[in-house]
Amino acid sequence: MTMQTAIFAGGCFWCMVEPFETLPGIDKVRSGYTGGTVENPSYEQMAAHITGHTEAVKIWFDDDIISYDELVTLYWQLADPTDAMGQFADRGETYRPVIFVKDEAQRQVAESSKQALAASGRFDKPIVTTIEDAKPFYDAEEEHQQFYKKNPLREMMMMMPRKKYQKQYWSDKERN
Amino acid sequence: MSRKKIIISVIGLIIIIIAGYAAMMWFSDDRTYNRELNKARNAVAVQDWQTAKQHYQASRKVRVSIENRTASEQLDYLARADKAIKQQNWESAKSLYQRAIDTNGGIPLLKKAAKTNQRIVNAEQDSGKYKASVSSLEKSLDKKDKDLNDLKKQMSDTNASVQAVQDSANKAVADANAAADKANATADSANKQAQDAQKNNKQDEHKDDQKDDNKDK
Numbered sequence: 001m002t003m004q005t006a007i008f009a010g011g012c013f014w015c016m017v018e019p020f021e022t023l024p025g026i027d028k029v030r031s032g033y034t035g036g037t038v039e040n041p042s043y044e045q046m047a048a049h050i051t052g053h054t055e056a057v058k059i060w061f062d063d064d065i066i067s068y069d070e071l072v073t074l075y076w077q078l079a080d081p082t083d084a085m086g087q088f089a090d091r092g093e094t095y096r097p098v099i100f101v102k103d104e105a106q107r108q109v110a111e112s113s114k115q116a117l118a119a120s121g122r123f124d125k126p127i128v129t130t131i132e133d134a135k136p137f138y139d140a141e142e143e144h145q146q147f148y149k150k151n152p153l154r155e156m157m158m159m160m161p162r163k164k165y166q167k168q169y170w171s172d173k174e175r176n
Numbered sequence: 177m178s179r180k181k182i183i184i185s186v187i188g189l190i191i192i193i194i195a196g197y198a199a200m201m202w203f204s205d206d207r208t209y210n211r212e213l214n215k216a217r218n219a220v221a222v223q224d225w226q227t228a229k230q231h232y233q234a235s236r237k238v239r240v241s242i243e244n245r246t247a248s249e250q251l252d253y254l255a256r257a258d259k260a261i262k263q264q265n266w267e268s269a270k271s272l273y274q275r276a277i278d279t280n281g282g283i284p285l286l287k288k289a290a291k292t293n294q295r296i297v298n299a300e301q302d303s304g305k306y307k308a309s310v311s312s313l314e315k316s317l318d319k320k321d322k323d324l325n326d327l328k329k330q331m332s333d334t335n336a337s338v339q340a341v342q343d344s345a346n347k348a349v350a351d352a353n354a355a356a357d358k359a360n361a362t363a364d365s366a367n368k369q370a371q372d373a374q375k376n377n378k379q380d381e382h383k384d385d386q387k388d389d390n391k392d393k
Contacts (some may be wrong), residue, residue, distance in 0.1 A: 004348060007286070039241065043221045043285075044217070044221070044285060047221075047284065047285055047288050048284065088295075088296075088299075089292045089293070089295035089296045089299070090292055092294075113246075141218065141221065143218055143219075143221065143222045144221070147222065150222070151223070151224060153224060154222070154223050154224075157261070157293070157296060158292075158296070160294075160296055160299070160300060161296060161299050
């Protein structure tokens with residue numbers, strides 16, 4: 001068993017936990033903030049767009065069971081790669097889509113997956129998700145962790161635009 | 177120690193005790209206020225309007241501030257918007273979110289939540305309108321199909337009716353022809369009888385003339 005980590009920013013982190021956490025081989029998923037200039041930012045600072053962080057999830061996974069490539073493939077189905085200015089109803093750079101890679105191996109996987117997605121013709125707009133070096137990841141406040149379990153109704157509402165995106169672009173996949 | 181000094185000391189002590197108690201109470205209230213405010217803000221961050229409202233109200237009992245007053249107003253709108261969404265009353269939800277956004281001195285996090293939710297409602301409403309439009313078009317097409325079938329059926333009925341009228345007319349003409357033939361035959365027969373009678377008369381006259389001639393001879 002080799003435990004690895006991956007960091008994805010795909011808009012509101014409330015909606016990014018369950019799809020990963022429920023997969024086999026996932027140890028845990030934490031919601032947090034990364035890519036900014038302030039240490040230990042709070043949600044209020046984040047929401048005020050003054051720290052440069054994006055909302056993201058950090059995933060601990062066993063790469064004997066699930067590969068980084070599979071996680072990236074799932075990530076494309078969760079976050080709209082053609083929208084650089086936010087994700088769905090959440091707007092602003094706090095919600096921009098980013099794959100934060102921790103090493104060269106992850107970068108190669110992410111880059112080739114991005115190229116394959118662009119070449120697939122699935123989207124009629126350019127793929128604008130950025131691939132950036134991982135930066136310090138700060139856990140969000142505890143009330144934001146595993147939000148889908150704590151406030152399922154709210155999470156369901158926030159998921160509505162994402163479900164539409166999945167239906168529009170990924171109806172050939174079996175994710176719900 | 178003089179009696180005067182003792183009285184002054186006692187009064188001073190009482191003042192110190194009262195001031196200490198007041199300071200302690202103020203400090204305690206301040207701590208309660210801040211604790212409730214923090215809990216309210218945490219609830220706002222996760223869009224738990226009910227919990228947020230409870231804590232804002234608790235903080236308001238200690239001290240009324242712009243934050244706990246405007247937040248209560250915004251939270252009312254947001255909670256009502258949630259109810260409207262459950263009933264799929266999109267217009268009402270949008271309007272309530274707008275009121276939360278427009279609240280004077282409103283809490284930024286609540287405004288942000290209202291804006292985000294308003295965008296979701298807009299998207300849902302657009303999607304609903306699209307579905308309704310497609311459904312309306314489908315219904316319209318179904319109705320056109322039905323109308324077309326009805327028209328075809330009517331035309332078929334009319335054709336059958338025209339055929340029946342035509343058949344009836346043909347029969348009447350045939351009957352009339354038959355009657356005419358019969359009448360002609362009757363007339364022919366009458367003519368023949370008349371001719372025969374005339375012929376007989378002529379023969380009888382001829383015979384009478386011969387008889388008269390014979391008598392004269």
